[in-house]
Amino acid sequence: MPDKKGYFGQYGGRFVPETLIPALQELEAAYxxxxxxKSFQEExxxxxxxxxxxPTPLYFAKRLTKHLGGAKIYLKREDLAHTGAHKINxxxxxxxxxxxxxxxxxxxxxxxxxHGVATAxxxxxxxxxxxxxxxxxxxxxxxxxxxRMKLLGxxxxxxxxxxxxxxxxxxxxxxxxxxxxxxxxxxxxxVFGPHPFPMLxxxxxxxxxxxxxxxxxxTEGRLPDYLIACVGGGSNAMGLFYEFLDDDVKMIGVEAGxxxxxxxxxxxxxxxxxxxxxxxxxxxxxxxxxxxVLGTHSVSAGLDYASIGPEHPYLRDAKRIHYTYATDTEALxxxxxxxxxxxIIPALESAHAVAEAVKLASKLSKNKIIVINLSxxxxxxxxxxxxxxxxxx
Amino acid sequence: xxxxxxxxxxxxxxxxxxxxxxxxxxxxxxxKTKEHIMTLEECGADIIELGVPFSxxxxxxxxxxxxxxxxxxxxxxxxKIIPFVKRIRSHTQAPIVLMTYYNSVFKYGxxxxxxxxxxxxxxxxxxxxxxxxxxxxFIELSRAADFSTVFLVAPTSTKxxxxxxxxxxxxxxxxxSITGITGARLSLDERFKRHISLVxxxxxxxxxxxxxxxxxxxxxMITRLADGVIVGSxxxxxxxxxxAGAKEFIRKLREAIR
Numbered sequence: 006m007p008d009k010k011g012y013f014g015q016y017g018g019r020f021v022p023e024t025l026i027p028a029l030q031e032l033e034a035a036y037x038x039x040x041x042x043k044s045f046q047e048e049x050x051x052x053x054x055x056x057x058x059x060p061t062p063l064y065f066a067k068r069l070t071k072h073l074g075g076a077k078i079y080l081k082r083e084d085l086a087h088t089g090a091h092k093i094n095x096x097x098x099x100x101x102x103x104x105x106x107x108x109x110x111x112x113x114x115x116x117x118x119x120h121g122v123a124t125a126x127x128x129x130x131x132x133x134x135x136x137x138x139x140x141x142x143x144x145x146x147x148x149x150x151x152x153r154m155k156l157l158g159x160x161x162x163x164x165x166x167x168x169x170x171x172x173x174x175x176x177x178x179x180x181x182x183x184x185x186x187x188x189x190x191x192x193x194x195x196v197f198g199p200h201p202f203p204m205l206x207x208x209x210x211x212x213x214x215x216x217x218x219x220x221x222x223x224t225e226g227r228l229p230d231y232l233i234a235c236v237g238g239g240s241n242a243m244g245l246f247y248e249f250l251d252d253d254v255k256m257i258g259v260e261a262g263x264x265x266x267x268x269x270x271x272x273x274x275x276x277x278x279x280x281x282x283x284x285x286x287x288x289x290x291x292x293x294x295x296x297x298v299l300g301t302h303s304v305s306a307g308l309d310y311a312s313i314g315p316e317h318p319y320l321r322d323a324k325r326i327h328y329t330y331a332t333d334t335e336a337l338x339x340x341x342x343x344x345x346x347x348x349i350i351p352a353l354e355s356a357h358a359v360a361e362a363v364k365l366a367s368k369l370s371k372n373k374i375i376v377i378n379l380s381x382x383x384x385x386x387x388x389x390x391x392x393x394x395x396x397x398x
Numbered sequence: 399x400x401x402x403x404x405x406x407x408x409x410x411x412x413x414x415x416x417x418x419x420x421x422x423x424x425x426x427x428x429x430k431t432k433e434h435i436m437t438l439e440e441c442g443a444d445i446i447e448l449g450v451p452f453s454x455x456x457x458x459x460x461x462x463x464x465x466x467x468x469x470x471x472x473x474x475x476x477x478k479i480i481p482f483v484k485r486i487r488s489h490t491q492a493p494i495v496l497m498t499y500y501n502s503v504f505k506y507g508x509x510x511x512x513x514x515x516x517x518x519x520x521x522x523x524x525x526x527x528x529x530x531x532x533x534x535x536f537i538e539l540s541r542a543a544d545f546s547t548v549f550l551v552a553p554t555s556t557k558x559x560x561x562x563x564x565x566x567x568x569x570x571x572x573x574x575s576i577t578g579i580t581g582a583r584l585s586l587d588e589r590f591k592r593h594i595s596l597v598x599x600x601x602x603x604x605x606x607x608x609x610x611x612x613x614x615x616x617x618x619m620i621t622r623l624a625d626g627v628i629v630g631s632x633x634x635x636x637x638x639x640x641x642a643g644a645k646e647f648i649r650k651l652r653e654a655i656r
Contacts (some may be wrong), residue, residue, distance in 0.1 A: 022457045024552035024577055106629045176456045184578040259525055282501045294506030295475035297453040
């Protein structure tokens with residue numbers, strides 16, 4: 006748990022304009038209330054089961070395991086959740102919370118579009134207005150998701166300033182929230198931003214790890230040896246890892262290595278960043294010597310972000326989670342490998358986690374167990390990958 | 399007593415209100431910034447707010463975002479702005495307050511920032527994304543150096559928050575006139591008037607109003623409710639788009655703030 010001021014060790018906090026402070030205090034109180042509110046928890050549970058389709062399966066990837074010739078690989082199938090990614094776990098939770106708080110409107114940022122789709126879905130489900138901010142670089146990469154959001158009744162605002170990616174979408178969403186704070190709830194999509202978002206989003210996502218733990222014990226009769234998840238802001242990783250923090254299980258977070266660390270075109274905050282304060286909290290940040298935020302690159306829009314949720318550096322300092330990265334090329338190879346060996350097209354984000362498993366599994370003996378969080382499905386990326394491979398679809 | 403306190407003391411004695419213009423340092427370069435500062439002083443600015451460009455200015459509207467982009471493109475950063483102020487101190491004694499996002503200060507180091515800023519003749523700082531809760535060390539270091547820490551009160555601030563912000567503040571209190579970002583439209587409704595009078599009652603220091611003041615008419619209305627008026631985006635826009643008309647526009651603003 007973070008401390009009273011929202012710090013995980015030296016990371017976290019609440020660095021936002023005064024206008025938003027009362028809203029964050031209100032949210033914190035409402036969330037504490039909801040945690041103890043039986044009917045809220047029951048409604049959330051009911052919708053997780055009947056609407057999201059939880060529990061998502063824990064699938065033994067037999068052919069991938071055989072192909073790699075080492076540890077047994079299991080996939081936590083968040084790609085099978087409604088809307089195709091883990092993002093719905095958080096978006097639905099926050100939509101219910103916003104409704105309870107009497108807000109009329111939801112806003113959100115989105116990178117790959119998955120969180121935008123999830124928020125638009127949550128808004129449609131509980132009957133709230135919805136507006137999504139998305140960088141114009143990303144609307145190009147993820148045109149299909151833009152149309153999905155519109156189908157779901159949301160307005161999509163293209164952000165044409167700065168690097169035109171996720172960070173700029175967050176700036177714009179925060180500006181909107183500052184302007185409309187009295188009627189609007191900001192659905193932060195990851196374990197980032199000002200307190201209480203990192204804690205609140207982690208809690209809504211921690212259902213992933215709770216299920217996975219039960220499932221792996223039921224199937225294998227024991228805990229896994231490794232958990233692997235990709236890390237953009239870090240919500241699918243925290244969602245899987247959180248339940249296992251006190252167990253004897255190794256954890257690996259995989260950042261976007263882009264075109265390689267030396268190229269400078271990546272989003273590996275631990276490999277190339279330092280401590281900074283950005284978009285509401287103190288954490289690791291890709292920045293220049295003056296504290297200006299550097300441009301990032303990743304083949305996957307969802308990992309293309311300059312900072313990382315504050316609980317991650319805390320757990321890294323504590324040597325609880327190990328962080329590494331996968332390059333664009335490695336992720337694309339894993340994307341194809343999983344498609345061909347298992348008939349599962351992963352999101353390019355999740356393909357980074359698969360890429361790490363590819364490196365790790367063959368080094369481990371066959372009685373070891375790896376659980377990968379397959380955080381999203383890859384349908385949204387098919388066109389993008391075709392473009393990269395110069396194939397006209 | 400520093401330049402800011404002296405300025406408000408003088409204004410009070412003369413029964414006048416403070417005119418506090420904002421410009422972005424380095425937009426489009428520091429040479430021009432010097433000229434702009436001299437123009438502002440000549441037109442009767444009481445305190446000058448000097449923006450430090452940041453890559454992700456989340457409290458700012460499009461006008462200041464673009465100004466920051468231009469300044470960053472010119473390579474202007476906090477490390478260049480501090481010696482720049484030191485250089486122009488032989489030409490101007492107007493109080494200068496830096497408006498900067500926290501990461502620039504954090505990266506510079508709080509203690510070195512305050513030391514170098516004071517040494518350069520900078521009088522205080524406004525950090526829009528640093529609420530009092532996160533500013534304990536910054537306030538302590540600033541107090542010791544007689545460096546003003548200007549904090550912001552928003553229309554959403556409750557009575558308890560107002561007290562907290564007032565306690566953290568020195569020099570003057572920055573009242574954000576709207577829920578929104580810099581350069582947005584002002585609306586002087588009853589709620590605003592009630593809230594600002596609550597703020598004025600709670601503050602034992604001058605209260606200046608900013609965000610959304612874009613015309614001499616706006617300034618004229620605000621001046622009756624506050625001790626000072628801050629104008630940013632409108633001036634930044636004028637200097638950039640229509641520099642020939644800037645002086646006249648600034649004079650009119652000055653005249654409206656009485």
